[in-house]
Amino acid sequence: MLPIARSELIQIFRNRSVLIANLLMPAAAAAFFIYSRDLLEGAGGLGYIGAVLVFTVGAFSLYATVVTVLAARRQTLFLKRLRSTAASDPAILIGLVLPVSVIAVVQVAVMLTVFAAVSGRPSDVVLLVTAIVAAFLMLLALGLATAGVTSSPEQAQVTTLPISLGAIGVASWIGIAGTADLTWLKRLVPGGSATELVIDAWNGGVPVADSLLLLGPTLGWVVVAVVLAARFFRWEPRR
Amino acid sequence: MSTNPVIDVDELNVRYGDFHAVKDLSFQVEPGELYALLGTNGAGKTSALEVIEGHREAASGTVRVFGQPPTDRGAIRPRTGIMLQESGFSDDLTVSESVRLIGRLTGRVDALDAVLKTVDLSHKTDTRVSQLSGGEKRRLDFATAVYGRPELIFLDEPTTGLDIQSRDALWDVVQQLREDGATVVLTTHYLEEAQQRADRIGLMHQGTLRQQGTVSELTRALPASIQFSLPPGTATPPMHSAPVSGNAYVVETFDMQRDLKQLLDWADDHAVELLGLSAAPTRLDDVFRAVGSEPATS
Structure with missing residues (x-):
């Protein structure tokens, strides 16, 4: 697993298009959100900005990059090459997504630290970390599922749009409008309850037990995405 | 096995x-x-x-x-x-x-x-x-x-x-x-x-x-081949042979040494020059072609 992760990290840093589109652009967008925090705070509060930061990194640096990387490695038969070794399928997958995941975690940690430094600390750091882990797990699993129906890195630019834009849209919808009305709908859409969890963790004022219930729908989406990935993921290009 | x-x-x-x-x-x-x-x-x-x-x-x-x-x-x-x-x-x-x-x-x-x-x-x-x-x-x-x-x-x-x-x-x-x-x-x-x-x-x-x-x-199941051409007006050689075009002949044989000797002896006896004489063993290509032309099995 670790040799695969190491080679994957080398490949990411040598591929400018992946580096710019999936790692630097989200960082730039997040920097913009932090810079415009006074304007955004009026729309949905600090928790909303935190949620948008989490989902911007999660949707692009993690989700879209995972789909792009897996589609590219399948198209070039690199996945088949790895499967001609002694490495197991789970070890190959973990090795491939580990560098992207670590980079996304580092990105979101740096951005939220900067955001906290200029706007104040979140109310519950542990709950915030839990929310981020749950949201990233969901986006990672959705990435594996989407990779199953994405035949090339070029196609990934299209197939990732619904979920990546949808995640940002849901975060904005819930962050700005709250969950007072259409509560269950907002909590059941992918990323909805995770967004609410981030907002609760940052703003505070909600009992932890109530917030933890929001993990249910998020982890439910993880299960759905894993089932979809098991159904659709392919190791070789369709012949 | x-x-x-x-x-x-x-x-x-x-x-x-x-x-x-x-x-x-x-x-x-x-x-x-x-x-x-x-x-x-x-x-x-x-x-x-x-x-x-x-x-x-x-x-x-x-x-x-x-x-x-x-x-x-x-x-x-x-x-x-x-x-x-x-x-x-x-x-x-x-x-x-x-x-x-x-x-x-x-x-x-x-x-x-x-x-x-x-x-x-x-x-x-x-x-x-x-x-x-x-x-x-x-x-x-x-x-x-x-x-x-x-x-x-x-x-x-x-x-x-x-x-x-x-x-x-x-x-x-x-x-x-x-x-x-x-x-x-x-x-x-x-x-x-x-x-x-x-x-x-x-x-x-x-x-x-x-x-x-x-x-x-x-290759044992397929014949080897001897190819040659004869000058115009020459009699047909004694072994079983098939003209492929004009005076060009192909002899398909399962006993190359015997048939080749017979052909050379006949040519000597009749003072016939065997033009472009070549003798080739059965090649894998021939087996491959034979297999490729077999009909489909159910």
Whole structure:
């Protein structure tokens, strides 16, 4: 697993298009959100900005990059090459997504630290970390599922749009409008309850037990995405 | 049949939906043997090979490699080198990074510099795969297959795209590995390579194994040929021969020495010059063509 992760990290840093589109652009967008925090705070509060930061990194640096990387490695038969070794399928997958995941975690940690430094600390750091882990797990699993129906890195630019834009849209919808009305709908859409969890963790004022219930729908989406990935993921290009 | 074959395929079937790609395929590969699995386009050899390599599940039948299911990668891959038909390397990794990665993942140990030297890629160690030529990529693929001197090596179209020197060098390495006891499974469209190198050959057509044996066993069933032309007005030679065009004749024979002597004696006796005389043994190409023209089986 670790040799695969190491080679994957080398490949990411040598591929400018992946580096710019999936790692630097989200960082730039997040920097913009932090810079415009006074304007955004009026729309949905600090928790909303935190949620948008989490989902911007999660949707692009993690989700879209995972789909792009897996589609590219399948198209070039690199996945088949790895499967001609002694490495197991789970070890190959973990090795491939580990560098992207670590980079996304580092990105979101740096951005939220900067955001906290200029706007104040979140109310519950542990709950915030839990929310981020749950949201990233969901986006990672959705990435594996989407990779199953994405035949090339070029196609990934299209197939990732619904979920990546949808995640940002849901975060904005819930962050700005709250969950007072259409509560269950907002909590059941992918990323909805995770967004609410981030907002609760940052703003505070909600009992932890109530917030933890929001993990249910998020982890439910993880299960759905894993089932979809098991159904659709392919190791070789369709012949 | 050996009691301990390296590869044991029994009643293997591979299906893609309604398409029956491999039908009841059975064969064994013995230790130290070079077995060539050949076939017409779409014969099913790649599908069969992918199951044997552990890349694909069989619809039915059993396959054992070193006595284990081929999907048991942890047990089999440290002992097996695979040269894929298409390279499957990352463009962004260098030659040395690619070989080292596959070497580590197979659990085999070798001297990287020495391996790259055997495939003449020493000068490309730090070159990215994207900058290699097609032939160099094939040699890189071969390097990963022989890294750590595995006991079993799959060579899928190993010399496609290689120049003659590279081909010879590749076969020299294969020969050295065989002298150390390695078993080799080869697929190729270069029949002369199979004819020269293989201990046994399996010929597939339309999903089934139509013939199997040594080159002499496979060619024994088809006649050799003697070809010549006669000057105008010459009498017909005494043995059974068929004119192919004008005064050109082909004698098909199962006893080349006897028929050739008879032809030469007749020519001497009648003072006839045999123009363009040639005598050729049955070639694998002829067997291959005969198999390829066989009708489909149900």
